[in-house]
Amino acid sequence: MKPLICAGNWKLFKTPEQARAFLKTFRSLISPEQESSFILFPPALCAGTMSDELKTSQLSWGLQNCHSAGEGAFTGENSGLVAKSMGAKYCLVGHSERRKIFRESNHELTLKVKFLQSIEVCPLLCVGETDEERVQGLTEQVVLEQVAQGLSAADLSRPFMLAYEPVWAIGTGKVATSDQAQEVHALIRKFLREELQVTRPISILYGGSVKPENSKSLATQKDIDGFLVGGASLEPESFFRILKEAQS
Numbered sequence: 001m002k003p004l005i006c007a008g009n010w011k012l013f014k015t016p017e018q019a020r021a022f023l024k025t026f027r028s029l030i031s032p033e034q035e036s037s038f039i040l041f042p043p044a045l046c047a048g049t050m051s052d053e054l055k056t057s058q059l060s061w062g063l064q065n066c067h068s069a070g071e072g073a074f075t076g077e078n079s080g081l082v083a084k085s086m087g088a089k090y091c092l093v094g095h096s097e098r099r100k101i102f103r104e105s106n107h108e109l110t111l112k113v114k115f116l117q118s119i120e121v122c123p124l125l126c127v128g129e130t131d132e133e134r135v136q137g138l139t140e141q142v143v144l145e146q147v148a149q150g151l152s153a154a155d156l157s158r159p160f161m162l163a164y165e166p167v168w169a170i171g172t173g174k175v176a177t178s179d180q181a182q183e184v185h186a187l188i189r190k191f192l193r194e195e196l197q198v199t200r201p202i203s204i205l206y207g208g209s210v211k212p213e214n215s216k217s218l219a220t221q222k223d224i225d226g227f228l229v230g231g232a233s234l235e236p237e238s239f240f241r242i243l244k245e246a247q248s
C-alpha cells in the first residue's frame with residue numbers, strides 16, 4: 001500500500017467553532033499513525049484554532065494563500081511568516097480560484113513559491129487546464145507551462161509539492177477519469193525529471209471532485225500520490241473515508 005497524502009481545502013467555509021468541532025470528530029476517526037497523511041487548509045481566520053488544537057498532533061495545516069512577503073504595507077493580505085510562527089507547514093499557491101477570481105499571475109505565484117521555501121513552509125503549487133483548453137488539445141502545454149513558471153524561481157532541492165486540478169472538475173462533480181488524471185500526472189513527473197532535473201520523489205496530488213466513491217480508482221494510478229479535496233473535506237466522515245477507501 002503506497003503512502004497517500006489527503007489534503008482538505010475548506011475554502012471560505014467554517015468558523016473557528018466549526019473547525020474545532022471538525023477536528024474533534026476527525027481525530028476520533030483516524031488512528032495516530034494516520035495523522036501524518038492529512039493536511040488541512042482552513043480559512044486563514046481559523047489559524048488560531050488550528051494552532052491550538054493541533055499543537056501535539058501530526059496532523060498538519062496550512063494557508064490557502066499568502067502574500068509573497070512576510071510583512072509590509074499590504075493591507076488585507078495574509079502573512080506566511082505569521083502562519084509559520086503559529087505552526088503552519090504548508091501553503092497552497094495558485095489554486096484555480098486564485099488564478100481566475102483574483103487574477104493572480106504566474107509571476108506572483110513564482111514569488112510566492114520562492115518566499116514560502118525561504119521561510120520553510122512547503123508550497124503546494126496547483127495547476128490545471130480549463131474545459132476550453134482541454135477541448136482545444138492544450139492540456140499538456142497549459143499544465144507544464146504553469147509548472148515551469150510556478151517553479152521558475154524555486155530552489156528545487158527544497159520541499160515543494162504539486163496538485164493537478166483540472167478546472168472543469170473542481171466543484172462540478174465531474175471527476176477526471178483515473179486514466180485522464182494519470183496521463184497528466186505522468187507528464188508532470190516526466191517534466192520534473194527531464195526538464196527540471198528533479199530526481200527525488202515529488203508528491204503530485206490530484207484534485208477535482210474527489211470523493212470516497214472515486215478515491216480508490218484514482219489512488220491505484222502509479223503517479224497519483226494523494227488528493228486535494230474541496231467539498232468532501234468539509235465533513236470529517238467523508239474526508240476520512242477518502243483515505244480509507246483509497247487504501248482498502
Ligand code: PGA
Pocket residue numbers: 009165169170171172173207208209210228229230231232
Ligand atoms: P472539489 O474542490 O473537491 O470540491 O472539487 C477541489 C479544490 O478546489 O481544491
